[in-house]
Amino acid sequence: GQQLNQSPQSMFIQEGEDVSMNCTSSSIFNTWLWYKQDPGEGPVLLIALYKAGELTSNGRLTAQFGITRKDSFLNISASIPSDVGIYFCAGQPLIQGAQKLVFGQGTRLTINP
Amino acid sequence: DGGITQSPKYLFRKEGQNVTLSCEQNLNHDAMYWYRQDPGQGLRLIYYSQIVNDFQKGDIAEGYSVSREKKESFPLTVTSAQKNPTAFYLCASRPFRELNTEAFFGQGTRLTVV
Numbered sequence: 001g002q003q004l005n006q007s008p009q010s011m012f013i014q015e016g017e018d019v020s021m022n023c024t025s026s027s028i029f030n031t032w033l034w035y036k037q038d039p040g041e042g043p044v045l046l047i048a049l050y051k052a053g054e055l056t057s058n059g060r061l062t063a064q065f066g067i068t069r070k071d072s073f074l075n076i077s078a079s080i081p082s083d084v085g086i087y088f089c090a091g092q093p094l095i096q097g098a099q100k101l102v103f104g105q106g107t108r109l110t111i112n113p
Numbered sequence: 114d115g116g117i118t119q120s121p122k123y124l125f126r127k128e129g130q131n132v133t134l135s136c137e138q139n140l141n142h143d144a145m146y147w148y149r150q151d152p153g154q155g156l157r158l159i160y161y162s163q164i165v166n167d168f169q170k171g172d173i174a175e176g177y178s179v180s181r182e183k184k185e186s187f188p189l190t191v192t193s194a195q196k197n198p199t200a201f202y203l204c205a206s207r208p209f210r211e212l213n214t215e216a217f218f219g220q221g222t223r224l225t226v227v
Contacts (some may be wrong), residue, residue, distance in 0.1 A: 006155075033215055033216065035218075040201075041221065042117075042119075042219050043203070044218070045215050045216075045217065088155065100161060100171070101205075103148075103157075104155055
């Protein structure tokens with residue numbers, strides 16, 4: 001199946017540091033979604049992006065829909081302990097009639113207090 | 114409150130048994146999805162349904178079956194043909210008739226073969 005390349009796979013940072021992660025695809029997407037998953041729980045939507053070049057913020061989180069429509073990034077500023085978890089990007093391929101969401105492999109964020 | 118409910122949260126299956134995982138949503142969403150998540154892995158699509166009485170195979174459909182008799186419900190059956198069923202299963206839903214929409218997830222079901 002179609003894959004998204006998400007990086008980095010894991011991050012170990014100090015509390016208060018900024019975080020950046022990204023997803024890339026070989027094909028065009030018309031939607032990018034960013035999720036956070038806590039252990040044993042379902043992913044929770046953080047930010048949704050629908051237009052190329054769109055930059056959206058949600059508190060300390062900022063995400064952008066790449067201008068080429070083949071990538072997206074998520075930034076977290078001034079990290080806090082509750083930011084720990086796995087972050088997933090998801091994209092809607094530009095294929096007419098299909099409603100499949102493709103997911104990245106996830107970025108596991110660990111924060112040292 | 115509107116949302117997606119998966120049940121049970123934990124499920125144990127003996128080898129050779131079929132088990133059915135429940136997924137119900139009251140969001141009036143047209144599309145529903147089942148994903149499998151293995152430890153340290155991303156989400157892999159098992160089956161999805163865009164309308165009632167219709168569904169399509171995802172990337173790893175072998176050993177699984179689904180039905181979509183009602184808009185609100187999309188149960189997943191893990192059959193004895195699935196050789197490695199131990200995993201975390203996630204159900205999601207989203208509107209279909211709108212072009213760009215978010216997907217919302219249930220809390221997941223952890224299936225363990227004993």
